[in-house]
Amino acid sequence: MPLLSHLFSPNIFPNLCKALLPSISPIMDGHGEMGLIGENFDPGLVGRMREDGYESRSGSGNFEGASGDDQDATDDGPPKKKKYHRHTPHQIQELESFFKECPHPDEKQRMELSRRLGLESKQIKFWFQNRRTQMKTQLERHENVILRQENDKLRAENDLLKQAITSPICNSCGGPAVPGEISYEQHQLRIENARLKDELSRICALTNKFLGRPLSSSASPIPSQGLNSNLELAVGRNGFGGLNNAGTTLPMGFEFVDGDMTPLMKSLANEMPYDRSAFVDAALAAMDELIKMAQMDNPLWIKGLDGGMETLNLEEYRRTFSSRIGIKPSGYTTEATRETGLVFLRGLALVETLMDVNRWAEMFPCMISRAATVDVLSSGTGVTRDNALQVIDAEFQVLSPLIPVRHVRFIRCCKQHSEGVWAVVDVSIDAIQDAASTLMFPNYKRLPSGCVIQDMDNKYSKVTWVEHSEYDESTIHHLLRPLISSGFGFGAQRWVATLQRQCDCLAVLMSPDILGEDDTGITTAGRKSVLKLAQRMTCNFCSGVCASSMHKWDRLSVGNVGEDVRVMTRKNINDPGEPHGVVLSASTSVWMPITQQRLFDFLRDERMRSHWDILSNGGPMQEVVNVAKGPQQGNCVSLVRGTAINANENNMLILQETWSDASGALVVYAPVDMSSMSVVMNGGDSAYVALLPSGFAILPGISPSYRGGQSNSNGPLMKPDIDGSISSGCLLTVGFQILVNSIPTAKLTVESVETVNNLISCTIQKIKAALTLT
Secondary structure, three states, X not given: XXXXXXXXXXXXXXXXXXXXXXXXXXXXXXXXXXXXXXXXXXXXXXXXXXXXXXXXXXXXXXXXXXXXXXXXXXXXXXXXXXXXOOOOHHHHHHHHHHHHHOXXXXXXXXXXXXXXXXOOHHHHHHHHHHHHHHHHHHHHHHHHHHHHHHHHHHHHHHHHHHHHHHOOEOOOOOOEXXXXXXXXXXXXXXXXXXXXXXXXXXXXXXXXHHHOOOOXXXXXXXXXXXXXXXXXXXXXXOHHHHOOOOOOOOOOOOOOOOOOOOHHHHHHHHHOOOOHHHHHHHHHHHHHHHHHHHOOOOOOEEOOHHHOOOEEXXXXXXXXXXXXXXXXXXXEEEEEEEXXXXXXXXXXXXXXXXOOHHHHHHHOOOOEEEEEEEEEEEOOEHHHOEOEEEEEEEEXXXXXXXXXXXXXXXXXXXXXXXXXXXXXXXXXXXXXXOHHHHOOXXXXXXXXXXXXXXXXXXXXXXXXXXXXXXXXXXXXXXXXXXXXXXXXXXXXXXXXXXXXXXXXXXXXXXXXXXXXXXOOOOOHHHHHHHHHHHHHHHHHHHHHHHOOOOOOOXXXXXXXXXXXXXXXXXXEOOOOOOOOEEEEEEEEEEEEOOOHHHHHXXXXXXXXXXXXXXXXXOOOEEEXXXXXXXXOOOOEEEEEEEOOOOHHHOOEEEEEEEXXXXXXXXXXXXXXXXXXXXHHHOOOOOOOOOOOOEEEEEEEOOOOOOOOOOOOOOOOOOOOOOOOOOOOOEEEEEEXXXXXXXXXXXXXXXXXXXXXXXXHHHHHHHHHHHXXXX
C-alpha cells in the first residue's frame, strides 16, 4: 500500500505522464516518426489519456531522432531529452509517392530512401508500418459503410417479402389466394379472364409471324410457357408479372428509374418514344432465348467437322422459338455464331465492364466505334447488377472501308442466375417497336445476342458468346461477303478473341514487374502515357477506315480514284491531339495470297520497313522502346527510328502499335516529334501530342465456298489454321491519314487526292513485291 500510494501520489504521476506523453505525441500527427506503434496500435488510447487530463507539458513534444527509441537515461541524473524534428513536406511527399508504388519496401529500398531523404532506416520502417495501418483502417471503415448499406437493402427487401406473404395472389386468376374473400362468381370470372388473355397471347404470336413484328405488350403480355422456372428473373408465373395493366405494372426486380440523364441521353431518348414495359417483356424473352442457345449439346447447333465453327440449325430454331420469329426483310441474311473461351478476369468485373458503355467500348476498341447510354430503365440490385436494364445506342465496325458501320439501338439486360453465373443479353429495339422505328437503322437487326459468364476457381471466367443478327447483304462489297456471312466479321469468335487479348493485356499492365523487351529506363507513369497515346492513335485510325461518327468525315468522289478506294476529308480546328488544317483519309481492302501470320510478321518487322514505308527514306529502322501488351509475341507498343538519318532529321520517331489474334491483326503507326515523346515517356500528358495515324488491318481470308454461320446442314466446313487464317490468303486493309494543308479554311485540290491514292497503290505493290522476294 505505501508503494502504490507513493506511485500515484500527486508529485510522482504528473512527472511520469510528462515523461511518457511527449514520446507518444508524435503518433497523433501525420508528420513525425510514428515508431511507437505497430500494426495493431489503438490510436484512441492517447486520445483517452488526454481527455482524462494527462496532457503533455513539454511544448511541441518533439525529440531529436523521433525513431521511437527510449530516452537515454543514466544512473547519475534524470533522462536526457532528445530534440525531435517533424518530417519536411518534401520527405512526406517522397514517402507517399513511394508508398503508392510499393507499400512493402525491402531493406535495400529502405536504405535507399534513408540515404535520399536524410532519415534513419528505422524511421523509414516505422513510417511505412503506420501508413499501412492507417490505410487498413480506412479500408475497413469503407467496407463497413458498404456492408451497412447492403444490410439496409436486405432489411427493406425482407419487409417487402413479409408484406407480400400477408396478401398472396392466386396463380390461376391473379386474385386473392383465399376464394372466401370474393364471391364464387367473381372467382370464375377472373379464371375466365386469365384464359382469354392466354388465348389472346397466342393470337398475337400468330399475327407476329405474318406482320414481322410483335404486337405491343399493352394489348397482351408475352406468354410465359416458353420460360423455364429458373429463368423468370424473379417474376411470377402469371404472364411475366402481369404486364397487362396498360403497361404500368413491372415484374419484381425491375424498377424504372429516371436517374440523371445527360443531354446526349435525353436527345437520343426523345428521338423515338417507346413503351418501357414492352422493353421488359422483350428482355425477358431474349434472356430465355440466349440461355437456351448457350447450352452445350443443344440441337440448335450443328458441330463442324474437325472442330470447325458451329452452325445454327434453322429448322430447330424455328420450332423452338416459333412465336418470336418475324418475317425476315427481303434481301436480308441471317448470321448466327457461338464461341466459348476462358478469359483472365473475374465474372463480376466482366459484368461491370459490359454494363458500363464507356468501359465496354474501351474493351473492344476496334469493334465498337461509338457507344452511348440512351436510358437506364433499371439500375439492378446491388453490386451484382442483377436485373439491370439499359437502352444503348452503338456502332459496330469491321476494319475495312468496304463494310458499312452497323448502327443499332438495343436493350441490354443483365441477370445473375446463381452464385458466380451471369447472363448479359442484347436485342434490337426495332424487334419490338413498330415498323417506323426500323427506318432509323435499315441495314441491321440484332436478334437476342450476348454472353453467359461463369466464374472458375483459378481467377478465370468461362464465357459462352452468342451472336445472332440479320443484315442487308447488298450493302457489303462482294470481296468481304464470305467474311461476314461466316461470322468472322461481327461474329462470336471475334468478340471472344478480342476479350481474351484485352484481358491478357490488362493482366500484364497490372503486373508490378512490367518491363519492355529492352532496358530503356522508361518509368511506370511513362508506360501508361505511351499506352494511352497509342490507344488514341488506334481509335483515330479505325475512325478513318470505317467512317464512323466519331469524327465528321466528308466523302469525296473523284474520277481518278478507284471504286474500291474510299477518300474522305475533314477539318481540324480545335483538337490539340491532331495537326490543325485539312486532313485527308484514304483506305481500301485487297486480297493477299499469303497467310495472316506471315503478312503480320512482315509488316511489324522494323528491319523490313524500308521495303514499303516512305517514312524510312529507304534506310534501315531500329526499335528503341518496346512496351509489351500481352504474352503473345507482337502484341506491343513500340518506338522506331531510322539508323541512318542525318543530324538535322534526327527529331522524328515512329509510334507503332501491333497485335494479332484469331480474329485478325493490326499494325498502326504515326510519326511523332521526339521532344513530345520525351515528355510522354516521363509521364507527361499525351493529349497534346499531335499525330495522324496510318497502318494496316489484316482480316482472315474466307473461301467463297465457306458456309459457316448460317448453314442448315453439316456439310464440309473450313477449320481455322493456328495463325487464324481460313484459307491460304487473307484480306489486307490499308489506310492513310495525311495533313494536306495547315490552314483549316483551305480548299482541297485534286492533286492532293491523287497523291494519297498513288501512295496506297504504291504501298500495296511494294508489299507484294517484297513478299515474293522473301
